[in-house]
Amino acid sequence: MDCLRTSPSNSWIYPTVILCLFGFFSMMRPSEPFLIPYLSGPSKNLTSTxxxxxxxxxWTYSYLVLLLPVFVLTDYVRYKPVIILQGISxxxxxxxxxxxxGxxxxxxxxxVYGLVSATEVAYYAYIYSVVSPEHYQKVSGYCRSVTLVAYTAASVLAQLLVSLANVSYxxxxxxxxASVSVAFFFSLFLPMPKKSMFFHAKPSKPASQKTPGQNAVPEEAHRGDEAAHQEAGTLPRHGEESQASSPKPKHGTLRSCVQWFQDLRECYSSKRLFYWSLWWSFSTAGFNQVLNYVQILWDDKAPSQDSSIYNGAVEAIATFGGALAAFAVGYVKINWDLLGEMALAIFSTFSAGSLLLMHYTLSIWVCYTGYLVFKSSYMLLITIAVFQIAVNLSVERYALVFGMNTFIALVIQTVMTVIVVDQRGLNLPVTTQFLVYGSYFAVIAGIFLLRSIYILYSAKCRKEVQSPARPQPEEPRNMDMATKL
Structure with a gap:
């Protein structure tokens, strides 16, 4: 370990290994698939209501209240203290x-678990402050995949222990x-970053002096004229346009806040990024709501006190299926600018249908199947959305945009919770809630279906307008161009 700390060529390995160990043990939580049966069982004896x-x-309310303060604190204290705070939480x-x-x-x-969720931002942002840009893609993949592996392993272990060894909840x-305690232990060994994204950021170099790999986007993403950038929805890199804007305040904290506001305004001015972010926020709100209450629906369909339950197996299969779907995205070659929102509409329709099926069915197995379809569809689409949003943003900007999208999703989820679930709202039973959630995703699917039809129609009209303007001296060449189009 000491050689990994000191060797410049291996400087990224040590923090990545420690962070992955923290991520693995913090997500190795076999109790989660059986949380509701545990709370409603003899140990806690709580009612479904x-x-x-x-x-x-x-959880929803505390997550919303804590997210923005923790987001700012995370950058200000440079990540490690917040990761330790997450371990304690x-x-x-x-x-x-x-x-x-009681x-x-x-x-x-x-x-307290809302605090755990709010501090999760530190786990994904930490690595960018301690490794060089050329390793960003590699370590991001490691840190994200290890949590997925841990969650799947925990779900499988839980099901085996409950079904075969009759282990209690x-x-x-x-x-x-024990697992999260080990995670806390590993968090103490993380090296303290010397910089952060905003408050402790190093002065940025001029574009001509940046080293290869300094930005997360290939050089080809920056080519083309201004009109092409506006059409594709691409954005200038962090700091390029801001340098020419109004003078920054001298106070460091205020300057960072002004920079955040300017960056968000520039990012969301891109129509493509705006609509992908809109889907992200609304769908994530619905997804979190479903995950929060799906075990209660399962308990309603097949009470845990009266029958064997397979929540752990279903969570493992759903996570693995979602991972395969997300992995497959990298091998799908389509024009996302033209057909991306059609994909959002189609798979949001699958999500809506699966939730409505979970509402109407009386069979727990059909309910399980609907959940598998729903989770896999969401994980597929969120992978596409993350790629589409991040592909034209620097690390600083996509951390900011992702944080803002998550905050907006929480606001929507909070409104949904107050209206649908809370005692001060409609206080709907869980089966009726899933009718609402299914309808909610149907509305999302309808919106993006209309958007995709508009995009395809606009593209067709542009081709028809451009076709007569093309010179036609050589008939074979024109036929070739028409074939390509």
Whole structure:
């Protein structure tokens, strides 16, 4: 390990290994697929109404309240302290789950877990401050894939322990507590970054002096005239356009806030990025809402006290299927500018159909199948959306845009929770909630279907307008051009 710390050529390996170990053990939580059966079982003896309407909404509210302050704090203190805070929050969450009793304590659990969710931004942003740009893509893949592997392994382990070894849900939570404690231990060994994205950023070099790989986008993304950039929705890199704008305030914090505002305004001025971000925010809000309450729906279809349940197996298959779908995106060769929003419409329709099926069916197996389709569709589309948004943004900007999209998703999810779930709202039963969620995704599918029709029609009209203007001296050449078009 010491040689990895000191060798310049291996300087990216040590922090990547430690961060991946933290990510693996923090996501190795076999108790999660069986959280609702644990809360409604003899250990906690909570009713479905208490869990649905009084306990689970607290996570949404706390996540929303904490996200922006934690986002700013994460950059200001340079990531590592926030990762350590996440490790401590994990431990507190599972100590309360194991030894706490009553609705109030479980609400506190959800609040602390909201802090866990808000501090997750530090895990994904940390690595960019300690490795050189040429390793960004590689280490990002490692850090994201290890959490996926851990979640799948935890779900499989949980199902095997429950079905074959008859392990209690209480002991699954003990295993989870041990795992997150190991994650906290590894977080202490992360090297402290010397810089961060905004508050402690190093002065940017002029474009002509940047080293290869300094930006996350290939050089080809910057070629073409201004009209081509506007048509494709591409954006100038971080700091290029801002240098010519109004003078920055002298105070560092205020200057960073002004820079954030200017960057967001420039990013969302791109229509393509705006609509992909719009889908991201609305779909993520619905996805989180479904994940938050799907175990309650499963418990309603097949009560855990009366039948064998396979939540762990379903979560493992859904995660693995979503990973395969996301992996397949890299090998699909289509014009995303032209057909991307059609893909959003089609797979959002699948999501809507699967949720409506989960509402109407009486079979737990059909309900499980609907969830598999829903989660796989979302993971496929969110992978496309992440790529489409990030491809023309620098690291600083896509961290900012992703954070803002997540915040908007939380606002939408909070409104949905207050209206649909909360006691102060409609207080709908869980089966009716899934009718609402299915309708919600149907509306999203309809919006992007109309958008895709408009895009295809506009592209066709542009071709028809451009065709007469082309010179036609050589008939074979014109036929060749028509074939290409």
């Amino acid at each position: 208490e869990i649905t309407n009084e306990i689970l909404p607290v 994990f431990i507190i969450t599972w100590l309360l789950l194991l030894f706490g009793q 609705v109030k304590i479980m609400q506190l659990v959800e609040f 209480f002991h699954l939570n003990v295993i989870t507590l």
